[in-house]
């Protein structure tokens with residue numbers, strides 16, 4: 001059965017408030033009004049753990065004092081049921097929690113779950129209250145290397161060949177928009193599980209919908225959209241500046257390998273060891289999951305091996321800087337010039353976006 005996505009109307013609130021703002025005289029009667037356009041995104045209805053009958057977590061939930069920086073979309077790889085009822089949704093959430101207990105996890109792995117009928121539920125305990133607060137993050141168990149920074153949404157069903165039902169998709173848009181608003185996450189920071197781990201999740205069909213999802217969320221929160229960050233794959237057998245960057249960054253973590261720009265067994269071993277230390281699958285391949293924890297934000301005044309990586313990249317792009325690991329005025333000027341050339345915020349600080357542009 002072919003199921004299409006309904007167009008989502010842009011949700012903008014137009015309020016006419018009396019008593020503030022402009023006043024005009026109409027036939028001697030003074031009218032005061034102020035049209036206020038708010039970008040506020042309302043939360044979809046989200047059933048908390050008590051409502052759907054969750055069992056208690058087996059250990060206390062970890063709540064981090066940092067905000068998440070992205071959303072990861074999953075499919076549950078379970079049946080594409082045609083039971084769209086609330087009763088079914090709650091049973092499915094309980095089944096999911098039980099299967100995650102069976103994996104040895106302390107609770108449901110993801111922060112939120114959406115049923116095929118379009119019911120949105122809290123996954124891991126405390127996820128909803130923490131989302132409402134907008135300043136903290138519940139550590140999940142849904143994606144290696146990303147659990148401290150990503151909110152996971154599990155979508156009931158299997159979307160390798162089937163399309164998600166409109167009811168589910170519409171609630172996914174609503175939930176993502178609300179999460180983005182609560183944490184000020186850009187709409188382009190919505191990814192599929194496969195962008196970070198070796199998995200088919202969330203299935204080819206749901207994965208193919210992510211550009212539409214980002215643009216539908218962008219329309220709701222009004223952040224202008226944009227493309228997601230894509231990291232290059234760096235692995236054994238390659239050579240060049242990108243490899244050198246990986247080597248400098250590994251050195252910044254205490255490794256002593258030679259930054260020769262050649263990805264041999266020594267570099268592979270160092271990558272695997274770093275991946276293990278970060279609880280990422282130790283495959284020796286530097287992809288998105290590894291890049292995101294390997295990069296270090298550097299700025300003027302910093303002196304380290306990560307600065308050398310930046311300087312070496314800048315030299316390879318024609319900038320005249322010395323590769324000495326000392327982030328001084330000359331390096332800052334070159335970084336700003338590079339940022340301007342790539343349409344990035346020209347702040348001279350090498351963070352995620354600038355690192356990505358340097359190695360892409």
Ligand SMILES: [Zn+2]
Pocket residue numbers: 073074075142193199201202
């Ligand atoms: Zn997944």
